[in-house]
Amino acid sequence: MAVTDRDAAPRYGKALFEAAQDQQALSAVSEQLAQVNAVIKATPELMPALASNNLTEADKTDLMGLLTKDSGELVKNLVQILMANGRILGLPAVIEDFSDRFDEATSHVEATVTTAVPLTEGQTQAMNQALAKQLNAKTVGITCVVDPAVIGGVKVQSNDLVIDGTVKTRLAKLRQQLLTN
Incomplete structure (x- = not known):
């Protein structure tokens, strides 16, 4: 049985949470992910475009740059890793998983x-x-x-x-x- 993007999201969410925790950047990463999520919601055609075979790698890199332009290295690296592993469509689920972990850790x-x-x-x-x-x-x-x-x-x-x-x-x-x- 193939692992779906939603199934893989907790792995990426946990890894990002732990990395942000190690760098004492949980709040900053949470805010950056909220901004990325807002862009995703505002432009529903973005994620399918990133997953599409119709765009060149340069175009996809430009889109990823726009998506993460105000983000730090952890969030940029996350997006690049998801893209490289063919899991970019799972980004919203990864953001949700991270947010759940952040809320639990901060009693929010x-x-x-x-x-x-x-x-x-x-x-x-x-x-x-x-x-x-x-x-x-x-x-x-x-x-x-x-x-x-x-x-x-x-x-x-x-x-x-x-x-x-x-x-x-x-x-x-x-x-x-x-x-x-």
């Missing part, structure tokens, strides 16, 4: 908070503190989503955890109870 958790109306700055800070305590994290990155369909309350999603205190969910549960009784 990402959470999506869905409400019917936008949260104020004070509410966002209070939510951040409450989630940090609830999730045993030092820091929490909150992405706020406004969805009027929730009617009221808050829904929090973080990794595999979902805390749903929305009016929409409560009404759906009540409706289900009424229909089954």
